[in-house]
Amino acid sequence: MFNRDNWIEIFDTIRKNKLRTFLSGFTVALGIFIFIILFGFGNGLSNTFQKFFNDDNVNSMFIFPGSTTEPFKGYESGRRIKFDNADLKAITDNFDNYLESISPRIYDNATVKYKDKSNNYSIRAVSPSHQYNEMTIMMQGRFLHEDDISHKKRHAVIGRLVAQDLFKNEDPIGKYIDGSGHTWKVIGVFQDDGGDGEERLIYIPYTSLQKIKKNTDEIDQIILSYKPEIGYEGAVEFEQKLEKFLKSRKDIDPKDRGGVYIRNVADNLKENQQFASVLQLIITFIGIGTLIAGIIGISNIMVFVVKERTKELGIRKAIGASPRSIIAMILQEAIFITTLSGYFGLIAGIATLSLIGDTLEKDYFITNPYIDISTAIGATIILILFGALAGYIPARRAAKIKPIVALRDE
Amino acid sequence: MINITNLHKSYKIGKNSLHVLKGIDFIVAEGELVAIMGSSGSGKSTLLNIIGMLDVANEGSYTLDGVPIKNLDETKAAKYRSKFLGFIFQSFNLINYKTALENVALPLYYQGKKREERQEKALNYLDNVGLKEWATHLPSELSGGQKQRVAIARALVSEPKVLLADEPTGALDSTTSSEVMALIQEINNQGKTILVVTHEEDIAKMCKRIVRLKDGVIVEDTLVSQIAAI
Numbered sequence: 001m002f003n004r005d006n007w008i009e010i011f012d013t014i015r016k017n018k019l020r021t022f023l024s025g026f027t028v029a030l031g032i033f034i035f036i037i038l039f040g041f042g043n044g045l046s047n048t049f050q051k052f053f054n055d056d057n058v059n060s061m062f063i064f065p066g067s068t069t070e071p072f073k074g075y076e077s078g079r080r081i082k083f084d085n086a087d088l089k090a091i092t093d094n095f096d097n098y099l100e101s102i103s104p105r106i107y108d109n110a111t112v113k114y115k116d117k118s119n120n121y122s123i124r125a126v127s128p129s130h131q132y133n134e135m136t137i138m139m140q141g142r143f144l145h146e147d148d149i150s151h152k153k154r155h156a157v158i159g160r161l162v163a164q165d166l167f168k169n170e171d172p173i174g175k176y177i178d179g180s181g182h183t184w185k186v187i188g189v190f191q192d193d194g195g196d197g198e199e200r201l202i203y204i205p206y207t208s209l210q211k212i213k214k215n216t217d218e219i220d221q222i223i224l225s226y227k228p229e230i231g232y233e234g235a236v237e238f239e240q241k242l243e244k245f246l247k248s249r250k251d252i253d254p255k256d257r258g259g260v261y262i263r264n265v266a267d268n269l270k271e272n273q274q275f276a277s278v279l280q281l282i283i284t285f286i287g288i289g290t291l292i293a294g295i296i297g298i299s300n301i302m303v304f305v306v307k308e309r310t311k312e313l314g315i316r317k318a319i320g321a322s323p324r325s326i327i328a329m330i331l332q333e334a335i336f337i338t339t340l341s342g343y344f345g346l347i348a349g350i351a352t353l354s355l356i357g358d359t360l361e362k363d364y365f366i367t368n369p370y371i372d373i374s375t376a377i378g379a380t381i382i383l384i385l386f387g388a389l390a391g392y393i394p395a396r397r398a399a400k401i402k403p404i405v406a407l408r409d410e
Numbered sequence: 411m412i413n414i415t416n417l418h419k420s421y422k423i424g425k426n427s428l429h430v431l432k433g434i435d436f437i438v439a440e441g442e443l444v445a446i447m448g449s450s451g452s453g454k455s456t457l458l459n460i461i462g463m464l465d466v467a468n469e470g471s472y473t474l475d476g477v478p479i480k481n482l483d484e485t486k487a488a489k490y491r492s493k494f495l496g497f498i499f500q501s502f503n504l505i506n507y508k509t510a511l512e513n514v515a516l517p518l519y520y521q522g523k524k525r526e527e528r529q530e531k532a533l534n535y536l537d538n539v540g541l542k543e544w545a546t547h548l549p550s551e552l553s554g555g556q557k558q559r560v561a562i563a564r565a566l567v568s569e570p571k572v573l574l575a576d577e578p579t580g581a582l583d584s585t586t587s588s589e590v591m592a593l594i595q596e597i598n599n600q601g602k603t604i605l606v607v608t609h610e611e612d613i614a615k616m617c618k619r620i621v622r623l624k625d626g627v628i629v630e631d632t633l634v635s636q637i638a639a640i
Contacts, residue, residue, distance in 0.1 A: 005525060314503075315504075320488055321488060402465060
């Protein structure tokens with residue numbers, strides 16, 4: 001195997017049979033290349049999917065008030081339920097075991113002005129823990145603090161696109177913007193993975209907004225996150241208890257499907273994960289299919305190569321080559337070519353994937369296509385092994401043929 | 411050198427079996443130049459193939475240079491071929507992508523000789539057949555006669571006990587045939603045992619002994635006075 005003379009003989013054969021070498025090498029390189037590209041695209045698709053659905057923190061729950069659909073305790077059906085600050089406190093007090101953080105959310109709209117520029121933006125009045133629930137990422141400055149809440153400060157955290165619209169190249173931190181006739185100090189700029197819409201928002205302390213709105217204590221929505229250690233089952237239990245608690249607190253029929261809605265991100269997550277695993281299955285299937293096509297390709301070529309060389313092998317045997325040396329020669333040649341070209345296909349595939357990068361994200365939903373290096377190398381090794389096996393079987397037969405048979409067909 | 415007794419060989423063709431050799435007794439001494447003659451189908455090539463261990467007999471014994479040739483598997487046959495025999499074929503059977511020199515050196519490669527030794531020895535033998543200048547040429551760049559001389563050099567390079575030639579001039583014109591036969595005679599004169607299968611009378615007469623086969627048996631075995639090829 002490591003005899004220098006053997007290798008010289010093999011290199012010689014390879015050099016002098018360029019077409020044959022090219023064909024078998026090309027098949028393997030192409031097989032690996034396509035495998036890596038397809039697998040990478042599959043992973044890219046999967047990435048896009050993850051990104052789409054993982055905007056919110058996985059252990060979050062969103063609670064919305066709605067209208068009742070059943071009459072209860074003297075109330076008519078169709079009553080609009082409203083949350084207020086007391087509900088927030090009640091949940092905090094009663095579910096301390098489950099709760100990690102809680103934040104109200106009040107929606108508003110305002111025309112916001114800075115110097116000569118103005119624009120209409122959605123406002124979300126929240127508390128500091130909202131940053132965690134929405135996975136808001138700070139680019140500059142800070143998010144809201146408890147201090148901003150308790151002192152009802154006129155502080156605003158603006159989205160990346162808001163900053164871009166109003167401030168252009170100016171540093172927005174510490175500047176004052178005008179919204180609905182009040183002045184707000186910009187304390188931070190954020191970004192969000194949820195898309196452009198999520199970055200065209202302004203966060204302000206909910207207490208400040210309530211104060212402006214004639215000291216109301218209404219809130220539109222409650223967003224909370226539970227302790228991750230309670231697990232999926234714990235979250236479901238928490239959701240049920242919370243629904244029961246809110247329904248009795250708001251005098252809603254326990255059997256009423258309306259009134260209060262709770263969206264548990266963990267539920268969505270479970271569905272999403274099922275979808276993602278189906279996607280992964282398809283990717284794996286494509287990968288295996290490509291690999292099998294590659295194996296069939298290299299096998300065909302190896303059979304053809306040995307067939308083509310039958311006479312040459314007969315000559316070699318007539319002048320003293322042992323069957324072993326014939327098999328060894330064909331195998332070493334096959335393994336050498338497939339390894340080298342497999343390596344080229346591997347490098348080319350990985351290079352192409354990194355070259356593609358995020359350019360296909362917008363139009364084709366392929367984000368950051370990649371392949372584990374171990375998967376890629378594993379696939380290459382499989383192809384090399386099967387290439388060798390595909391060479392071995394006809395080589396063994398060729399080595400067994402009596403030289404006279406091999407030499408007969410003139 | 412070669413001692414064959416009661417050799418039988420038959421081929422199965424479908425349900426029928428074709429009895430090609432029907433009891434051959436044949437002895438060749440060292441240094442002989444024997445022509446094996448016969449029309450096609452007489453079994454002459456089969457006999458040569460069995461002697462050359464390219465084929466095995468069904469029955470009978472065969473001793474080569476005192477070594478009984480039996481129970482051959484391919485590995486053993488390869489070893490014996492490499493040690494005892496040199497082949498010359500009608501269609502030359504050179505490896506077409508190797509140069510003349512590389513073709514000649516190949517048997518030495520299978521004998522496990524060192525590269526430098528292979529090159530030197532192969533060049534030497536090419537020189538002996540008058541083709542030193544053509545060492546780096548591919549077979550496709552050589553004439554038929556030159557190809558056959560390369561093949562002869564290749565057969566000789568491993569210093570075999572016996573040279574087996576199957577219709578060595580079958581693909582050559584008469585002038586080139588004579589040149590090749592002259593070379594074979596010269597090699598024989600240096601003491602090498604050579605068997606030539608041919609169906610040409612004048613080629614046979616350039617040998618020292620003619621064995622005629624017909625329908626699988628030897629019908630005539632005579633020593634002749636050799637005619638010089640050139």
